[in-house]
Amino acid sequence: MPIPANHSKPVRQSAKEKAFNQIQEWIIDGTLQPGEKLNDTELAHALGSSRTPVRESLQLLEVQGFVKMYPGKGTEVTEIQREAINDLLPPLAALQSLSAELAIDHITADQLKQLDAINERFAQLISSNNAYAALKVDEEFHQVIIDISKNAYIKSIVENLQAHVRRHFFHNSIILAERSIEEHKAIIKFMRDRNKDKVAVIMKENWLRTLEDF
Amino acid sequence: MPIPANHSKPVRQSAKEKAFNQIQEWIIDGTLQPGEKLNDTELAHALGSSRTPVRESLQLLEVQGFVKMYPGKGTEVTEIQREAINDLLPPLAALQSLSAELAIDHITADQLKQLDAINERFAQLISSNNAYAALKVDEEFHQVIIDISKNAYIKSIVENLQAHVRRHFFHNSIILAERSIEEHKAIIKFMRDRNKDKVAVIMKENWLRTLEDF
DNA sequence: AAACATTTGTCCGTATGTATA
């Protein structure tokens, strides 16, 4: 009897990881509303675990800025102001821009083609008005560049900031404009040309324009 | 009986905070060596607490990149390669540079004077070869700018990255050159002139030069 | 292969602290 070869990842998820991922998702998609009070006993019950994994997850979520813990008092989901995006995008733009510059030192022809392919998918989702799927593919595009740039610090910081962007998407209907398609093409072109200055400029614009589009 | 007015901060430090700060300090100053295996029971004993606060602290330290936890196996202090500073400084430089630009929109005359004063202290510590104290005052200089820029995302990210820089100071004897004094003066000048482009450039240089000085 | 030793992961009870009546 042939055993299925693609047992992919028997990633045993610890109760803590499960709790973390679930609570984070609930906060991002709005199931848990901004300002909502979080009771660890309740959450533990809802997740079928004890309070410990919930508590540990909440602490990690606090570091990421999704909840605020008032010691001895309570824990609540952080508020989300529309204007917070003004604080969020500039550092994200700066790091993505830097990442693109750094990626130029490592990028291969195959990887450039991969970026082309991702941007194709992105374009199709935009034209079919599938906004959320488009956002996820946009994230993928930028994550590939970050992986290529091989900088673990940037990678983890950007992952965190992008989670916040995703939350704004749900709450304040951020949308990605068609113009991003062309900007992505330009980014790929300048990376192919090994033009650090230009790729940095356009990458920054690509992110900051989201602000102007409000 | 007059009660001392400077009861400074009756900051109730929770056991978790105490554990976190102590362990982080031990890692940064090298008391806990890179690669060292951490046993939470031992640490708890050393800190006079139970495993819970230690465990929670270790999880936060993992997010910050100071330890690595292998589920079910063990926890160890992350290695520190001299070359890691090459990954660390570029994003830090980019964010500090951005922060200086943003600060220009808010900075007051008083705050500019405050920066002058800090740089004076910095210069004295450099000339008296007090390297670690100089590093701390340098951090203070940049933290003031970050506070002025009023961007919570940048603030928390930079705090984390600076903790790593401090660790490199202890392990690989990073030193701050006298040239930093003049660069700080230039930064203050350009902020006074509200010249965003120039302050961004010199701020970035101020951080990246640390790399070149090796 | 199986049982052991060690360390982490989880559970839950209790103490402590905070807010409300």
Place this chain on the structure above:
DNA sequence: ATATACATACGGACAAATGTT
């Protein structure tokens, strides 16, 4: 102001997982 109710912070014990002999 005191007491009461409630949620968290912490502690200690048990369970699960890993590596070893």
